[in-house]
Amino acid sequence: MRRALGDNVKKECDIGGQALIEGVMMRGPHRLAMAVRRFDGTIALEVREVVPLSRRHRLFSLPIIRGIVSLVDSLVVGLRALSYSAQVAFDEEAKLSSFDIGMAILLAFGLFVGLFIALPTFVTSLLDQFFSSTVVYNLVEGGIRIGIFLLYLLVISQMKDIRRVFEYHGAEHKAIFAFEEGDELTPESAMKFTTRHPRCGTSWLLVVMVVSILIFSLLGRPGILVRIVSRILVVPLVAGLAYEAIKLLSRNRKSVLARLVSLPGLWLQYFTTREPDYAQLEVAFAALRGSLGEDVAPCGERR
Numbered sequence: 001m002r003r004a005l006g007d008n009v010k011k012e013c014d015i016g017g018q019a020l021i022e023g024v025m026m027r028g029p030h031r032l033a034m035a036v037r038r039f040d041g042t043i044a045l046e047v048r049e050v051v052p053l054s055r056r057h058r059l060f061s062l063p064i065i066r067g068i069v070s071l072v073d074s075l076v077v078g079l080r081a082l083s084y085s086a087q088v089a090f091d092e093e094a095k096l097s098s099f100d101i102g103m104a105i106l107l108a109f110g111l112f113v114g115l116f117i118a119l120p121t122f123v124t125s126l127l128d129q130f131f132s133s134t135v136v137y138n139l140v141e142g143g144i145r146i147g148i149f150l151l152y153l154l155v156i157s158q159m160k161d162i163r164r165v166f167e168y169h170g171a172e173h174k175a176i177f178a179f180e181e182g183d184e185l186t187p188e189s190a191m192k193f194t195t196r197h198p199r200c201g202t203s204w205l206l207v208v209m210v211v212s213i214l215i216f217s218l219l220g221r222p223g224i225l226v227r228i229v230s231r232i233l234v235v236p237l238v239a240g241l242a243y244e245a246i247k248l249l250s251r252n253r254k255s256v257l258a259r260l261v262s263l264p265g266l267w268l269q270y271f272t273t274r275e276p277d278y279a280q281l282e283v284a285f286a287a288l289r290g291s292l293g294e295d296v297a298p299c300g301e302r303r
Helices: 007-012 065-090 098-125 134-156 160-180 201-217 224-233 235-251 256-272 278-291
Strands: 016-020 023-027 031-037 043-049
Touching: 016 065, 016 160, 016 278, 023 065, 023 160, 023 278, 031 065, 031 278, 043 278, 065 098, 065 235, 098 134, 098 224, 134 201, 134 256, 160 278, 201 235, 201 256, 224 235, 235 256
Parallel strands: none
Antiparallel strands: 016 023, 023 031, 031 043
């Protein structure tokens, strides 16, 4: 299928995505689509009607709260999508239950707390005597946190399976760029676009770390245990504020300030995206068309 989308369609559809195991998930205002390359080379496409949590209750759409709700929603949906892609790609029968997803979220949160909150806070506390200024202290702590984050990305990017996922991440970005620019929704049209997108979740993580420096500076410097616990407690607030910052930047993404602020996040995507091949772009566009409500699979085959 070859066709471009007009501006009216683009304005109605805010598309986001996620790389999966041998696949891509795309999510629009009304539909979620998962396209996964099977072992035999064909593409499995599953489309679901979805209503984001932020639209189910007025409270969930309030500033800051909507960011927290969106984070939880993205984690649950993302884990379910990864489970689906593993089943399809590896032809397995296993499926994540609600309990499994809950445990996975707890494990991910534990890893986040341990690596990016407790460890930087503990390491910086060893330098307490050298910093009289709380602001300077938190800048050092923030620098250590960002350094650990970069090291973490560098390590996992060397893993073969993760590099494959990062290639699908690049395919997702290229497909979204083609959609946003009104180009034909084909792999050929997406080849010219970069793999680095300003609305990527990787950029959001970096903004979270920058916002955390500002928020943590307001908490003072109590004992190490209280310091760690207080930082954990304000993580939802940090996530909500980071969401609002990204949303504001995306609305004004053509301004000079927005471009400058988004640069570190774009540089960070050198770690988390790779150049995809033609077949991976096919999968990305299958998911994109599915999220837009088109009931046609790649190569003209009906679903």
